[in-house]
Each structure stands twice: as structure tokens, then as C-alpha cells.
Amino acid sequence: xxxxxxxxxxxxxxxxxxxxAMLAASPGEWTPIAGGTELMVAHAAGKLxxxxxxxxxxxxxxxxxxxxxxxxxxxxxxxxxDLRADSTIAAEFSLLARAASWIGSVAxxxxxxxxxxxxxxxxxxxxxxxxxxxxxELELISVxxxxxxxxxxxxxxxxxxxxxxxxxxxxxxxxxxxxxHQQYLxxxxxxxxMAISKVALAATASMEVGVVSEIRLAAxxxxxxxxxxxxxxxxxxxxxxxxETINTARxxxxxxxxxxxxxxxxxxxxxxxxxNLLDELLLQLQPERRSQ
Amino acid sequence: xxxxxxxxxxxINGEKRTVQAPPMKRLLDVLREDLHLTGTKEGCGEGECGSxxxxxxxxxxxxxLVPVLQAEGASIQTVEGLASNGKLHxxxxxxxxxxxxxxxxxxxxxxxxxxxxxxxxxxxSMAEIREGLAGNLCRCTGFIRIFESVIAAxxxxxxxxxxxxxxxx
Ligand SMILES: Cc1cc2nc3c(=O)[nH]c(=O)nc-3n(C[C@H](O)[C@H](O)[C@H](O)COP(=O)(O)OP(=O)(O)OC[C@H]3O[C@@H](n4cnc5c(N)ncnc54)[C@H](O)[C@@H]3O)c2cc1C
Ligand code: FES
Ligand code: FES
Numbered sequence: 001x002x003x004x005x006x007x008x009x010x011x012x013x014x015x016x017x018x019x020x021a022m023l024a025a026s027p028g029e030w031t032p033i034a035g036g037t038e039l040m041v042a043h044a045a046g047k048l049x050x051x052x053x054x055x056x057x058x059x060x061x062x063x064x065x066x067x068x069x070x071x072x073x074x075x076x077x078x079x080x081x082d083l084r085a086d087s088t089i090a091a092e093f094s095l096l097a098r099a100a101s102w103i104g105s106v107a108x109x110x111x112x113x114x115x116x117x118x119x120x121x122x123x124x125x126x127x128x129x130x131x132x133x134x135x136x137e138l139e140l141i142s143v144x145x146x147x148x149x150x151x152x153x154x155x156x157x158x159x160x161x162x163x164x165x166x167x168x169x170x171x172x173x174x175x176x177x178x179x180x181h182q183q184y185l186x187x188x189x190x191x192x193x194m195a196i197s198k199v200a201l202a203a204t205a206s207m208e209v210g211v212v213s214e215i216r217l218a219a220x221x222x223x224x225x226x227x228x229x230x231x232x233x234x235x236x237x238x239x240x241x242x243x244e245t246i247n248t249a250r251x252x253x254x255x256x257x258x259x260x261x262x263x264x265x266x267x268x269x270x271x272x273x274x275x276n277l278l279d280e281l282l283l284q285l286q287p288e289r290r291s292q
Numbered sequence: 293x294x295x296x297x298x299x300x301x302x303x304i305n306g307e308k309r310t311v312q313a314p315p316m317k318r319l320l321d322v323l324r325e326d327l328h329l330t331g332t333k334e335g336c337g338e339g340e341c342g343s344x345x346x347x348x349x350x351x352x353x354x355x356x357l358v359p360v361l362q363a364e365g366a367s368i369q370t371v372e373g374l375a376s377n378g379k380l381h382x383x384x385x386x387x388x389x390x391x392x393x394x395x396x397x398x399x400x401x402x403x404x405x406x407x408x409x410x411x412x413x414x415x416x417s418m419a420e421i422r423e424g425l426a427g428n429l430c431r432c433t434g435f436i437r438i439f440e441s442v443i444a445a446x447x448x449x450x451x452x453x454x455x456x457x458x459x460x461x
Contacts, residue, residue: 005316006316008314009315033362040356041339053316055362106352106424107339107342108354
């Protein structure tokens with residue numbers, strides 16, 4: 001059943017401090033709406049539970065990309081189109097730029113925000129695996145101040161996260177130390193354009209004389225929320241990439257993955273594809289450290 | 293519950309318009325019902341088909357997913373804003389000439405997506421055309437004639453035209 005616009009309140013106070021003051025005055029009462037590409041779809045289906053919405057769209061204090069020598073800071077209200085247009089992201093965080101190009105069509109990417117993707121917290125969210133393997137940190141904001149946490153600690157369960165009722169996601173911090181890492185990201189979906197992933201795997205890694213000296217692995221749709229694959233990482237770290245290591249890593253991944261059956265795929269298919277993606281990644285790793 | 297109505301001002305195809313609507317009303321419905329601009333179509337109502345595509349502040353958006361309050365103060369271009377002085381936009385002419393439209397339901401959205409593409413990239417490759425139009429579904433043409441229409445329009449250099457439209461960035 002179609003949603004009824006008269007049943008929902010929507011306000012646009014126009015500045016970040018004004019939004020934060022509203023959230024603080026009655027915590028839990030207002031639901032933020034950024035690009036609306038999740039919430040308006042729910043609304044169309046008559047399934048939008050939130051009755052009171054406060055708009056974050058176009059708040060200048062949330063839509064920015066700031067680059068310093070150490071890091072790049074991306075405001076939560078930045079759209080995926082904005083991300084794709086940024087040259088530092090394209091050069092040093094190419095996995096994020098690629099993920100951004102997958103988030104639906106041009107029209108969707110013009111509205112969909114990075115913050116909305118992360119807070120919505122779908123296990124299949126496309127930006128998540130890339131952010132996890134870049135050691136992203138999130139900055140949260142409320143009238144009480146700001147705090148930073150590792151993105152890996154943000155999701156706590158299926159569509160659950162650590163945000164307090166009066167808090168917003170403010171920005172994503174990416175440390176600029178991955179330019180020389182070997183990087184991998186692949187998403188498997190039903191078709192090339194605009195398909196939600198069945199499985200995705202991301203990695204950043206370094207190799208020294210054939211030995212894995214650094215590795216981060218993260219997946220979409222292999223757990224109730226996007227997460228690092230710490231056990232599979234451990235099976236690879238410090239090991240030479242020989243058939244034995246690869247075999248152990250495959251088995252570890254099979255045990256570590258906790259995919260679900262849903263409308264898009266089955267758990268069994270997801271496990272198999274994940275292992276194939278791991279194989280592809282390990283085949284692509286070059287034995288030596290990359291140099292400038 | 294009635295959440296009340298707000299006065300919302302927008303610039304539609306270069307003209308200032310004010311509507312009184314519930315803030316969560318979809319921009320699509322405001323265009324069609326309040327402003328009687330019925331060129332913009334509804335297909336899926338959930339962001340998948342692109343038949344409701346319009347340009348908002350120089351970016352392509354699906355108007356079925358925009359609550360009208362978020363369009364407050366924005367400059368909106370719809371398919372009605374393409375032709376000027378009774379003359380079809382080169383893209384419209386190309387769609388006519390190349391058979392890019394059959395039933396026509398997808399056409400307004402296709403035209404807006406193609407306008408957006410050419411505004412930033414006057415001579416797109418086939419891959420770029422496919423990406424630019426990937427959010428717009430057509431059940432009639434099989435897409436090839438649509439892509440050919442865009443190529444034909446680009447060939448006659450719509451760069452000029454795209455820069456003349458008031459909403460191009
Ligand atoms: C056709 C279509 C295709 C899509 N394809 C993909 C895809 O391939 N991959 C993919 O990952 N996603 C996809 N999506 C989903 C969606 O576009 C993304 O998840 C998008 O990033 C959501 O951002 P938004 O700003 O539109 O979110 P909104 O709908 O505005 O908000 C989503 C959630 O985040 C909360 N929120 C937003 N910003 C903040 C903030 N700063 N602080 C606290 N809470 C906040 C909202 O309260 C809400 O709970 C698709 C959607 C559509 C309609
Ligand atoms: S009607 Fe808006 S995308 Fe289909
Ligand atoms: S012409 Fe009929 S849907 Fe495209």
C-alpha cells in the first residue's frame with residue numbers, strides 16, 4: 001500500500017546545529033532523512049514507520065570532502081556522485097570510488113549519501129567492505145560533542161549500530177596510507193547495472209618476498225552486517241602464498257562466513273562465491289611490495 | 293494525523309513557482325498534480341525505473357524519491373523545459389528521427405538522463421551512454437535505438453544547447 005504524505009511530518013531546520021538541538025530536545029522522536037533513497041522507498045511501500053522526519057539534505061556542514069596530508073575526511077551528507085568526482089579518492093581509495101559507482105544509477109548516486117548507506121547498515125551495503133579494509137574511522141556528533149570510533153566497531157547487529165538517539169553520523173575519516181597497498185574489490189550480483197550484491201569481497205594487502213606482510217579482508221552479505229574477516233586474515237598473515245596456505249585460508253573463510261538465505265541468494269551459493277573471490281584475490285596478489 | 297501543508301518555492305523550468313503541499317509529498321506528485329506538468333511519468337515509484345527522472349540543481353534525480361520539502365529553493369528542469377521557442381531540443385528531435393520512443397512512457401526520463409549526460413560529457417562513448425542511462429528502463433525499444441538517438445544528438449554538438457539550458461552546471 002502506498003504511503004500517505006499527510007501521515008508524516010518533515011522539517012528542514014537548515015543547519016547542523018539546529019538539527020542537533022532538535023534531536024537533543026526529544027531524543028528518539030525525530031528520524032533523520034538524507035538523500036531518502038532508503039526511506040522514500042519504504043514510504044512508497046507504506047512501510048515508513050517514522051512519523052517525524054528531519055532533513056539533512058543539503059546541509060553544508062555535512063556535505064564536504066577535506067583532504068590533509070594524513071587523511072581524507074568525508075562528510076556523512078556527501079553523495080556517491082561527489083565521491084566519484086574526487087581525485088584523491090580516485091587515486092588512493094579506488095575501491096571506494098568503484099563501490100560508489102555501483103550504488104544504483106546516476107540518479108540514485110546523485111541523492112544517495114555515504115552516511116545513509118552506513119547508518120542504514122544493510123549487510124550488502126556497497127561502501128562498507130571498502131571502508132573496512134581502509135581502516136576507516138567514523139566521527140559521530142551530538143550537542144554533547146563529537147566522538148570517534150573505528151568503523152569496524154560501528155555495526156552491532158542486523159541494522160543496529162552504536163549511534164545514540166541524539167547523535168548523527170558526522171564524517172568518515174580515511175588514513176592516507178594505502179596508496180601503495182595491493183587492493184581488491186569485487187561484487188557479485190545479478191546484473192552489472194544497479195543490482196544489490198549477493199556477495200562482495202574487499203582487500204588491502206602488502207607482500208614481501210612472497211609472504212603476506214599485511215592483509216585486511218572484508219565482505220558484504222557474509223554476516224548480518226558488513227564485517228572484517230579476521231580469522232581468514234590470520235590464516236594468511238605471515239604466510240607464504242603456497243597451495244597449503246591458500247587451502248587453509250579457503251577453509252577458514254568457509255567456517256568464518258555466516259551468510260543467510262534471502263530473496264537475492266542462498267547461504268550455500270554465497271559461501272561458494274566468497275571462496276571463489278578469495279581465490280581470485282590470492283591469484284592476483286603480486287609477490288613483492290609495490291614501490292613508488 | 294495531518295502533518296499540515298507548507299508553502300514551497302521552486303524554480304521550475306526557469307519560472308518561480310510556489311506550491312502548498314505536505315512536505316513529504318513526492319516531488320513527482322507535486323509536478324503532476326499541483327503543477328500539471330504531466331510529462332514526468334511514474335513507473336515503479338521506488339527508484340528502479342527512471343521514468344520520473346528530472347534534473348534538480350543540475351543533477352539527475354528520481355522525483356518519486358524526493359520529498360518536496362527537499363526541493364525547496366531548488367531549480368528543477370522537467371521534460372517540459374527541454375523544447376524552447378516551439379523548437380524541439382536536439383535530443384527530442386533525435387529520439388523522433390531514430391525511433392528512440394515507442395509507447396513513450398520511458399521517454400521523458402530517458403531525455404532527462406541523456407540531457408544530464410550530455411551536459412557533462414558532450415561526446416560520450418557507448419559505454420558512457422549505457423552507464424548514463426542505466427537507471428532508465430524501457431520495455432519497448434530494446435534500448436539500441438535510444439542509444440543511437442543519443443549518439444545522433446551528440447553528433448550535432450549539443451554542447452552549446454546544454455550550456456544554454458538554465459540548469460546545466
Ligand atoms: C534503485 C536503488 C538502487 C540502489 N542500489 C544500491 C546498491 O547497489 N548498493 C547499495 O549499497 N545501496 C543501494 N541502494 C540503497 C541506497 O541508495 C543507499 O543505501 C544510500 O546510500 C542511502 O543513503 P540516503 O542518503 O539516500 O539514505 P536515507 O534514506 O536518507 O537514510 C537511510 C538511513 O540512514 C539514516 N541517516 C542518514 N544520514 C544519517 C546521518 N548523517 N546520521 C544518522 N543517520 C543518518 C536515516 O535515518 C535512515 O535510517 C539503492 C537504492 C535504490 C533506490
Ligand atoms: S517511478 Fe521513480 S524511478 Fe520508477
Ligand atoms: S518506449 Fe515504451 S517503455 Fe520505452
